[in-house]
Amino acid sequence: MQSTYDPKAIESRWYQRWEDAEAFRPEVNPDGEPFTIAIPPPNVTGVLHMGHALDGSLQDAIIRRKRMQGYAALWVPGMDHAGIATQNVVERDLKSEGLTRHDLGRQAFEEQVWEWKHARGGQIVHQLRTMGFSCDWTRERFTLDEGLSVAVREVFVSLYEEGLIYRGLRIINWCPVCATAISDIEVEHEDEIGTLTEFTYPLEDGTGGITVATTRPETMLGDTGIAVHPDDERYSGLVGKMVRLPLMDRLIPIVADSGVDLEFGTGAVKVTPAHDPLDYEIGQRHGLDSVIVIGTDARITEAGGQFAGMDRFEARVAVLDALSKLGVVGAAEEHHHSVGHCSRSGDVIEPLLSTQWFVKTQPLAEPAIELIKSGDAQFSPKRWENNYFRWMEDIRDWCISRQLWWGHRIPAWYCDDCDEIIVSRTDVEKCTACGGSVTADEDVLDTWFSSALWPFSTLGWPDKTADFDRYYPTNVLVTGHDIIFFWVARMLMMGVKFTGQTPFTDVVIHGLVRTEDGAKMSKSSGNVIDPLDLVEKYGADAVRLSLLQAAAPGHDIPLDEAWVEAARRFGNKLWNGVRFVTLQLDGAAVPATGGYPEAPVGIDAWILDRLHQVVREYDDLLDRYRFSDAVGLVYNFVWSEVFDWYLELSKATLRDPGRAAATKQTLGVVIRDVLKMFHPII
Ligand SMILES: [Zn+2]
Ligand SMILES: [Zn+2]
Structure with missing residues (x-):
């Protein structure tokens, strides 16, 4: 050695x-x-x-x-x-x-x-x-x-055949730069300060108006309704009436919907079903049209009238300007709100009504909830089960199509002549309904x-x-x-x-590994600790040991490089301890298992007793995924009891001819079992 x-x-x-x-x-x-x-x-x-x-x-x-x-x-x-x-x-x-x-x-x-x-x-x-x-x-x-x-x-095909995958028009997260729908996890929400501007839409019958507020004035081009809460007495006389949408000269209804927050703004909200998920739901409940006014290129579409072709943010200013000229703009105030950005491009996500493929998740969620409820599967720590249940009980259909080229292509073909959509396990050449030619779906799966x-x-x-x-x-x-x-x-x-x-x-x-003062590591903050740098400096075992030592169930780890350094020192200590024992044994073999002295006395009896106790506790802790407790236990045992006490005291008994053999045997099995406990860790 x-x-x-x-x-x-x-x-x-x-x-x-x-x-x-x-x-x-x-x-x-x-x-x-x-x-x-x-x-x-x-x-x-x-x-x-x-x-x-x-x-x-x-x-x-x-x-x-x-x-x-x-x-x-x-x-x-x-x-x-x-x-x-x-x-x-x-x-x-x-x-x-x-x-x-x-x-x-x-x-x-x-x-x-x-x-x-x-x-x-x-x-x-x-x-x-x-x-x-x-x-x-x-x-x-x-x-x-x-x-x-x-x-x-x-x-995919099985779920489609069962009606659990469908193609439909829904609001999705659209990234204009990446030009694809993206999943919620790819959207980063940032708190930003916007301007909440009020404007008033005139009632058709000329008896006044109704005031709404928005941070995205350009979306008003796509408004197809106004919603108020059914219990809101301020508006009880207005429900069912029509208002004339300024700039677009379109008549849209005032509807009562319990999804509206009475306390927010004026209590009346503009409904833009094509560009907001909640508005889409309100629109569905009241049969409102969905008018797409912002396209996949983030520009105003033809449906946006005089603003067509304008970038969405230019249109925000232009629409507000035009509304001001009509004299319908009221108060404006700073408004803190969360804005979704694409985690790849940083571009502002546009909620967009789009034809995509979806998984109908609710029928799949029920048996998955049952797996946890019945104990077939369990979370550790258990408290995560509550989050799981909350998410699963509130699950929405999952948008699975992406407008990308790299991925699993959606196995669907569209007939060029009739309306047939063919979803198949094998590639399709001809329409199964009319024999016409087919075009493959362009999209890939999430x-x-x-x-x-x-x-x-x-x-x-x-x-x-x-x-x-x-x-x-x-x-x-x-x-x-x-x-x-x-x-x-x-x-x-x-x-x-x-x-x-x-x-x-x-x-x-x-949990997450954070910086030593608990901050989230991110490239933009420049505080990322590269594990490979630590491996280079201290060795992989030191990195593993320090992480597992800190891995208390479900808790974040504020990683301090000093821990890794200490783990490296421990490795050194362990090395020297093993080396000392190897020299004492002088080539004598230690069996892979067993081999404990039959009637140990004195310090040998004490350390063996402690060893068996520690092994039992260690196993029990690891069975319960209590890594930091398990590592702490064996670390302290080795450092304080085996090395600081037993190894020191053994130097005397090793010189005693009546005791030396038993102590050597004990040293061998203790070190062997210690190394066995450490093998999963380092
Ligand atoms: Zn993007
Ligand atoms: Zn056909």
């Missing part, structure tokens, strides 16, 4: 040795009970950040421990194709050559993205290895690989659609593979609380729907 602890050399040497020995494959324990974790697939564009480091350290601790307990432990790794993120990366490259994806055309562009993936994507896979994570790399999957694409199509199938698609479903039989359902899912709804909930819905079982039993939710 080398005299100094050199984590970098040791870590890479052992990782290679384990991988060569196929130690990460579940087949190393062929007779063991299966135990499976599917990794939350990082984006193919991703680079390792502290969140991955924590997430992976937790999973590796669980899987290594199960492997040691004799389970056929399988940790399935893989990556997500990350539709919009990946497409943006390649589009940026093209832009530097003065090209857009449209210059290349769809097929050539897709080929270019695949080329990018092979040449430069997936760095993160190497970085996960650097962390020492014991994934079974022979089973690595990619959400766009052939097998997973079959699973995606199977699920990336979360394929990740929702991850626990079973990675094991070979829909084929009845040996892996699916043996390793499904998986046992544990480890993830952050920020994607419980977007990912965990959808896996539960799809898992129970298509396999009849929960996709995993335990959902272990961890």
Whole structure:
């Protein structure tokens, strides 16, 4: 054993040795009970950040421990194709050559993205290895690989056939720069100061007007109604009357709707069904038209009359100007409100009425709620179950189509001659109704659609593979609380729907890694700690140890580099302790298990007693995913009791010929069991 602890050399040497020995494959324990974790697939564009480091350290601790307990432990790794993120990366490259994806055309562009993936994507896979994570790399999957694409199509077509996927007109989040619908998780809400301006629409009968307020005056071009609360006495005489919409000269009704907030503004709201989700609902309830006045290019459409062609923000000013000239503008005040921005481009999200594909989620949510209620699956910490129930009971239909080129193409074809829409597991050439030619749907699926199938698609479903039989359902899912709804909930819905079982039993939710003063790490704040820098400086084991030491259930981790430094010092201490014992044993073998002295006395009896107690407590804590308590327990035991006391005191008994043999034996088994407790961690 080398005299100094050199984590970098040791870590890479052992990782290679384990991988060569196929130690990460579940087949190393062929007779063991299966135990499976599917990794939350990082984006193919991703680079390792502290969140991955924590997430992976937790999973590796669980899987290594199960492997040691004799389970056929399988940790399935893989990556997500990350539709919009990946497409943006390649589009940026093209832009530097003065090209857009449209210059290349769809097929050539897709080929270019695949080329990018092979040449430069997936760095993160190497970085996960650097962390020492014991994934079974022979089973690595990619959400766009052939097998997973079959699973995606199977699920889409089945849901469509059952009426659980439909095409419809709904309000979606539209990013004008990315030119696609995006999911709620891709929208970042920022508090901004806008101007809330009042204006008055005249009643048709000439008896006065009704005053409304908005921060988006340009949307008034698309107003098709005014809504008031049914209990609002101020307006009880006006419900049912018509007002004349200024600038557009259109008659629109005043309706009573309990969705209106009595307390806000004047209590009367303009209703723009095509550009606001709540207005859309009000519009649906009262049969109001939806007039699209802002197009996908963020410009005013032909329906916007004299403002057609104007950019939406120019139109905001121009519409207000024109209304002022009509003398209908009233008070204006500063207004703090939350504005959605695209997390990729930063552009302001436009709520837009658009024809998209949707999953009807409510029928899928009910059995998924039941999985948790019945205890088939459980969250740890348990308190997250309440959030889960709240989200699931209030679930909205899920917009799954994206106007992108990189992703799973929607398996739908439209007849060029009749109205037929054909959704099929295999590609379609001719209309099944009239025999006419067909055009394929241009859109791809939301990336979360394929990740929702991850626990079973990675094991070979829909084929009845040996892996699916043996390793499904998986046992544990480890993830952050920020994607419980977007990912965990959808896996539960799809898992129970298509396999009849929960996709995993335990959902272990961890917090976020923050800066030492508790701030969120972000590129824009320049306070991001790169785990690979820490690995370079202190070794991967020090990073893992410090993260797990701090991983109290569900709590955020304010990471202090001093912790990692301390973990590195601990590694050194452990190294020296093991080295001391090895020298004492002088080549004598320690059995892999058992081998405890039969009738220990004195300090030997004491330390063995403590050892057995610590092992029991440690196991119990890890069974309950109390990582920080478990690590703290064994850390303190080793440092204070084994090293500071037992090793020191043993120096005397080792010199006593009557005691030396028993103490050597004790030293051997104590150090062996300590290393076993540490193996899942470092
Ligand atoms: Zn965008
Ligand atoms: Zn047809």
